[in-house]
Amino acid sequence: MKLLIYDHDGQLVELEDVSAKTLMLGIRDAGLNLTAQCGGCASCGTCHVYVDNAWQAKLKPPSELEDAMLDVVEERRESSRLSCQIELTKDLDGLTVTLAPGSAFE
Template sequence: MKIYATDREGKLHEIEGREGWTIMEMLRDAGLPVAAECGGACACATCQVYVEDGWYEKMNPPADMETDMLDMALGVQPNSRLSCQLVCSEELDGIKVTLAPE
């Protein structure tokens, strides 16, 4: 599966996703500056991304724990998600995300 990620400078990166891994892991492994301070435990919101081009509506809504973390994050937009909570799957093939500001 493919993930299209725009970094904070506006450069687009095409990343190969791995089934069952999180988008956060794929972004980090690709060398993008995702802090992911909690390591994917949904406890910090430092892996926030903006989900682009109608993909947000195609996903399951965020769980309460993710919503709580986003409530404390900076720069939250209506299409914000925590990339540690987005698991790579065929349904997300081609997803487009933008890294949120630090």
């Protein structure tokens, strides 16, 4: 599947043939700058992304755990999600997100 990622510099990076289980893993596997410190258990917030408007309705709503974590990330928006909680399914082919502030590895 394909993912379109705007990195922290605003550059669009197209990832092809992604086979990772979650969005966070797909971004990390491609070598993009995403901290994802807790490894995917929704407890660090450093995999924060903004989901493109066109894709938001295609995602399952965040769990209570994800929503609570999003409350403490930097610059939460309506479109905020934890990329580790987004499972990559076929219907998300072409998913477009922007890496949020605070998720870059310093």
